[in-house]
C-alpha cells in the first residue's frame with residue numbers, strides 16, 4: 001500500500017527535512033522540528049504524490065487516501081485530547097499548501113477549520129470566552145469562503161463594515177460576542193446567496209473542501225505563470241499540511257509572530273521579528289494592527305522597545321530564543337520562523353531558510369564560518385553571485401516611493417537619476433556644466449560614445465542585451481535600460497512619450513539598470529558598500545576556483561576598475577572603441593574613405609601614434625597580467641560619417657572632395673553589415689589596417705620594457721575567422737611585423753597569436769585553425785548570433801514572446817544556449833586540443849559574466865572567462881561555485897530554500 005499521508009507531532013514524525021520533494025518545504029520542516037522535540041502542534045502532510053496522482057487521474061484521489069486521512073485525524077485527536085466535529089470539545093485544524101519550493105500565488109492557509117454552528121458553542125464553553133469562539137468562526141467563514149468557495153472577500157468586508165458602522169466602532173477588537181454572532185449570520189447569508197447552498201456544516205466536508213482547494217490552486221493561472229517564470233517543474237506537485245490549531249487570540253497571554261534568527265536586511269547576528277498580542281497569524285500580515293518588535297535591541301531606541309516581546313512575555317521569549325539557536329545549529333542557516341503563543345506556551349508553526357539581501361547573505365555566510373557552523377567552501381556556495389551586483393552599484397533606496405513609467409531590458413546595473421537629454425553633444429555640454437544627465441536615444445551608435453561617457457545612465461527604445469548601448473554601458477559601468485519598446489523618442493523635438501507621459505529635455509528621470517525600470521523624477525539611492533565580508537568571501541572564492549577571470553576593457557578607466565575588482569588580465573580589448581574619440585574618428589574616416597592604399601597609410605600613420613599610446617597605458621595598468629588585444633572588428637559603416645558636417649571635416653583633413661568621399665561612402669554601404677566586411681575580412685582586404693595595429697602593439701610593448709623593464713606578452717587576437725587560411729595569412733603578416741620591430745628595437749618580444757571562435761564554421765574546423773592559433777577565445781555574442789541566425793541588435797522585439805512561449809528558456813544573448821552554442825564550443829575545444837594540446841581557451845562574449853554560462857565553461861575546462869569590469873566579482877564567485885559543484889549540468893543554487 002502506498003503511504004500517502006505522513007504524520008508528525010509528540011516528538012516524532014514519519015518524515016524528515018530531506019523529504020521536501022514528497023512533503024513540500026513546510027511539511028518536511030514540520031516533521032524535522034517535531035523529531036527534534038520542538039513544540040510543534042501535531043498534524044499530518046498529504047504528499048505531493050497525491051497531487052500528481054490527482055491530476056493524472058482526472059482529479060480522482062487515490063483509493064487509500066480517505067482511510068489514511070481518517071487515521072491521521074484520529075492520531076491528532078489522541079495527541080491533543082479533542083475530537084473533530086465534537087460538540088463539547090472540538091478539534092480545530094489549519095490546512096496549508098506547501099510545494100517543494102516556496103510558491104506564492106497558491107492557496108496558502110485556512111485556519112480554524114472544524115467550526116460550525118454547534119462546535120462554536122463547544123469552543124465558547126471550553127475556552128470560557130464566547131467572543132474568541134465567535135471571532136474564530138467568523139474568520140473561518142471568511143477565509144474558507146474566500147479561498148475554498150471562491151466568494152469575493154469584499155462581500156465579507158462590507159458586512160464587517162456595516163456592523164461596525166451601525167455600532168459606531170472603529171476597531172475590529174471593539175466587536176462583542178453578540179456582534180460577532182450577528183456577523184457570522186451575515187457571512188453565512190453571503191455564502192448562501194453567492195453559491196446557492198449553505199456554508200458547509202459537516203467538518204469532514206470542510207476538510208476535503210480545503211484539501212481540494214490546495215490541489216486546485218496548483219493549476220491556477222497565477223501558479224502556472226509563477227512556475228514558468230521561476231523554472232519550476234509543474235510535475236512536482238504540492239503537498240497539503242493539516243495541523244491542530246493553536247490560538248494566539250485567546251487573551252493577553254497569547255500572541256502570534258514572525259521571526260528571523262538574524263537580521264535579514266543587514267545580516268546582523270541578532271534576533272529580528274515582530275509579534276502581536278492576542279491575534280491570529282493573518283493580523284500580522286494584514287497590517288490592521290501595528291506589530292511590536294521582538295527585542296529591545298531591534299527597536300533601536302524607539303519607544304516601541306518597551307512593548308518588545310522579550311519584556312512583555314519573558315517566558316515565551318526565552319523558549320523562543322532557545323528554539324532559534326537550536327534551529328540555526330541544526331539547519332546551519334538563518335531561519336525564518338512563524339510562531340504562536342497560547343496561554344504563555346510557545347508553539348512553532350513553520351521554519352524555513354530566510355530570504356535576505358545580498359549584504360545580509362554575505363555577512364551571514366562569513367559570520368557562520370567564524371562561528372564554526374560552515375566551512376569557507378560552504379559559505380562560498382551560500383551567496384548568489386548575481387546578487388553581488390546590488391553591492392557594486394548604487395541601488396534604489398528600498399523605502400523610497402517611485403512612479404514607474406517604462407520598462408525595458410536590465411542592460412547594465414546601477415540606479416541613477418538625472419536630467420534627460422537627447423543627443424550625445426547635449427549630454428556632454430550639460431555634464432561639463434556639472435549636471436547629472438541621462439542620455440535617451442532610440443538606439444545608440446559609436447557616434448554617441450562621448451555622450452554615453454558624459455551621462456550617468458542610458459535609456460534606449462530599441463536594442464537587446466548585446467546592443468551597442470548595452471555592451472558599451474556595461475563596459476563603462478554605467479546604468480542602462482535598453483530596448484524599452486513602449487518609449488517613443490522624438491530626438492528632433494527633444495522629448496519622449498510613454499504611457500501617456502511626456503518627458504522633455506531637462507526633466508528628471510531615474511533609471512534602474514538592474515531591473516530595467518524607468519521612473520519619473522528623482523528616486524533616492526544608497527551607495528555601494530564593499531564591506532570586510534565582501535573581501536573575505538571573495539578571498540575564499542579565489543582559493544577554490546580553477547577558472548581565471550579576465551575583463552573586457554579598452555579604456556584605462558575600465559582597466560583600473562577591473563583590476564580593483566580582481567581581474568587577472570584583459571581577455572578582450574576591442575580596439576575599435578579606441579577610435580571613437582572625436583579627435584581620432586576623423587583620421588579613421590579618412591583611412592576608410594581613402595581612394596587607395598597610399599591614402600590609407602597616411603591616415604593610419606596618424607592613428608598609429610594614438611594606438612601606441614593607448615596600449616602603453618593599458619600594459620602599464622595591467623602590470624604584467626596578460627592582455628588580449630583584438631584587431632579591428634566592426635563593420636566599416638559604423639565609422640562612416642552620417643552628416644554633411646562630419647563629411648566636411650573628413651574632406652578638410654584629407655584634402656579630398658566631399659563629393660568623392662560621399663561616393664566612396666556609398667560604395668562601402670552594406671545591406672547586411674553584420675555579415676559583411678567585418679572582422680578579419682577587413683584585415684584580409686585592407687591589410688595595412690592590421691599592420692598598423694600590430695606595429696602599435698609591439699612598439700608599445702617595447703616602450704614599456706624600455707621604461708620599466710617589465711616584459712609584456714601581448715596576445716594578439718584575430719576576430720571572425722571562419723577559415724584557417726584567413727588566420728594563416730594574417731598571422732604571417734603579424735610575424736613579419738614582429739621581426740621588423742624586433743630589428744628596429746633590437747629586442748625579441750614575446751607574443752601570442754590566436755583567434756576568436758565566433759562562427760559555427762570556425763568551431764567545426766577548429767582542428768585546422770588551431771594550427772595557426774596559440775589560443776581560442778569564444779566570442780559567444782557572435783557565435784550565438786551566427787548559430788541561431790538571430791540578430792543581436794534586433795531580437796529584443798520578440799525575445800519576450802519567445803521566452804513566454806518556452807522556445808527560449810532564457811535570453812540566449814545573456815545566458816548561453818548550452819545545448820546549441822555550447823555544443824559548438826565543446827566541439828571546438830576538443831578539436832582545437834587535438835591539434836594543439838596546450839591551446840589556451842577562454843570566453844569573452846557577454847556570457848563570460850553570467851553564472852550559468854560560467855558553470856558550463858568550467859565543465860568544458862576553459863582556462864578563463866572574460867567579462868565587463870563590474871561583472872568581475874560575480875564571475876569570480878560563480879567560477880568558485882562551479883569548481884565546488886559536483887553536478888555538471890546545473891549551476892549551484894545559492895541559498896537554496
Ligand code: PEP
Nearest residue numbers: 779780781782783844845
Ligand atoms: C563576441 O562576438 O562575443 C565578442 C566578444 O565580440 P563583439 O561583441 O565585439 O562582437
Ligand code: MG
Nearest residue numbers: 758779781782
Ligand atoms: Mg564578435
